[in-house]
Structures are given as C-alpha cells and as structure tokens.
Amino acid sequence: MELNEGKNKFIEAWGIFGSEWGINRTMAQIHALLLISAEPLSTEDIMEELNVSRGNVNMNTRDLIAWGIVSRVLKKGERREFFQADKDIYKVAIKIMNERRKRELGPVLETLRELKGVKGTNAETKEFKKIISDISSFGENTDKMIERMIKADENWFSGSLMKFLMK
Amino acid sequence: MELNEGKNKFIEAWGIFGSEWGINRTMAQIHALLLISAEPLSTEDIMEELNVSRGNVNMNTRDLIAWGIVSRVLKKGERREFFQADKDIYKVAIKIMNERRKRELGPVLETLRELKGVKGTNAETKEFKKIISDISSFGENTDKMIERMIKADENWFSGSLMKFLMK
DNA sequence: ACAAACTTTCAATTTATTTTGAAAGTTTAA
C-alpha cells in the first residue's frame, strides 16, 4: 500500500471510530491527520487536506487543544500558528479518559449522589435505592481509578502494573 | 426527593450520559427505566413512561437485547413479552465494554494491521509506520485486556484485582 | 495610525440521526 492511500485510510478509520464514541468526526480526522504528520500543520493545510471550512478547523483545533492532546506551535519567521499532536498514544489515551471523566462522568455521579436522598421505605423505593447505590459505587470507583492513574507517575500506563494487566 | 422525581432524574441523566458516549438517548433511557423497575415492563409500559412510539421501543429493546443487557421474559397467563434489565452493574459494564470492543475496536484494529503494510523507507513513511505501530500495539493490548476480563472468572471485575486497582 | 495577515464567531444551511406510525407480518386460541 502506498503512503498516501495509507494516510487516507487511517484518517477515515479514526474518524469513524471517534464518531462511534461520541466524538465529532472532523475533530477525530484532524487529530488523525496531525498524528501522522511529521511536521506541524497550519489551519490552511488542514482545510486543504480534509476539505473542510476554516471555521470548522478553527473550532475543532480549539477543542483538541482543550482536550490537551494537540498544541499550538510557532515557527520562526512565520506569522500564523501551526498545530501538532501529542504522539505518545498512552498519554493521549489517559488525557481523553480524564477529560471524559471530568466532563461526562462527573455530572452523572453528582446526580447519583442526589438520588441517594430519595425518601421512602417501601419495596419499590428500596429497589430504586439499591440500584442507584450500586451504580453510584461503580461510578465512583471508576472515577477514582482514573484519577489515580492521572496523578500517578506519568509512566504508570506504560509501566509495570499496565504490563502486568495486559500481559 | 420523591421516588417519582428521582426516577425521572435518573432516566434523564442516564439518557444524557449515553448520548455523550455514542448511545442513542432513547435506548439509554429504556435501559435506565428497566434498571429501576422492580417488575419487568411491556412495550406499552415503556411507550407510556417515556412517551415514545411503539416502533422506537421495539427497535431499542431489540438493541438492548443484542447487547446482552436486557432480556425478554414471559409472564404466565400473559400473551405479550416483558423486558427486564440485568441489575448487576459490573456485568453490564463488562458486556458493554465487550460489545464495543467487538463492534468498534475490532474494525479499527483490522485497518491498523493493514496499514502496517505501507511501503517505503523515507522519513515521512517511517514516521507514519511508527505512529501506526504504536496505536496498533496500544489497541491490541486494550483488546486483549478486555477479552481476558470476559473470559476470566465472572467475578473478576468485583474480585480481588479490581479491588486492588480501585483501593 | 494603518493595513495586511491572520483568527474567531455565529446565523444560516446542510447533513446525519432518530423517531414516528401505519401497514405488513406473526402467533395464539378457539
């Protein structure tokens, strides 16, 4: 397979994968493009490569930066900004997990905590409180686990425990 | 908080959470409703409770069943079918992970394997092959890890390793 | 201060996804 065909296939696959997981397709494609690009790319490079508008590139690069997996870089003698993806895929995975933890898990855990305060002692209420409590514990544990992964040594994910788990 | 208000809040929260992760909102809401329901529910019960059409309930209950987290049950003396969710949240999490692994991770890993076959020895190609190889390893490891979790003792997730990880 | 170079915003449009609901299909009991 030729390099160019390969690049296109990767960008396409990454876009589909992202959209299956609730991530905007173009954002995933920009991420893919930056991952496989040796040099940082400008807004115009991305527009051209993916055939999307300036506004779209602007919004999605901002999002990628907010996720902490893409950074702006400046080239000397160049006025405009370039974008560059973090190529350490373990770090990227950790950051994505952590962002989703904060943005999406957080609010649901908050709701679950409230729901534990539902009043009543009849069978129906007990059933409700039981499942809410179960889901809440599970969620809180998952949350803590991810939090610990982040706080731990940066190498945790590629380190010994991970290796043991994935052996 | 009253039970009914609590139920509604849970259904709403679960629906939002699902949709953030690429799961159709109604499907997540039906799942939520079944999770907190002491008795199995019929199609009509669900239609009424969530204000959605018969076709919608039919499609989404089928999906939930395909995911292995909801089952059909028959009540004696009743013609129609009822639906019931698996209330063991650990099992549910494992099943969801496994389904997503098969459906979504699988295809992307397949593509990555193909992409390793890209030809060329120049710097650009090497860069490409390096990142593809990294992503591929990471993906294959994640895949294997989940697979092992499934195959292992059913109690794995609530068992000692999990407890250690989440301590 | 000016204007060129560049970035950001957002209302309007396009595209994608979800939902509806009525018709077709199936099962059951008599």
Added chain:
DNA sequence: TTAAACTTTCAAAATAAATTGAAAGTTTGT
C-alpha cells in the same frame, strides 16, 4: 380457519448535530 393480540418493518417526518463562509475581531510590522 379465523380473528384478535401482539410484533416488526421501514419510508417519511422530525429533530439534532455538524458545517459553512463571510463578517467581525485581533495582532503585527511599518
């Protein structure tokens, strides 16, 4: 076999999400 009870399908409609692109905003060099 018939009809009532129930389930499934799917084209059309409704809704939600992503995208465009031009105008507004900002920064930089002279």
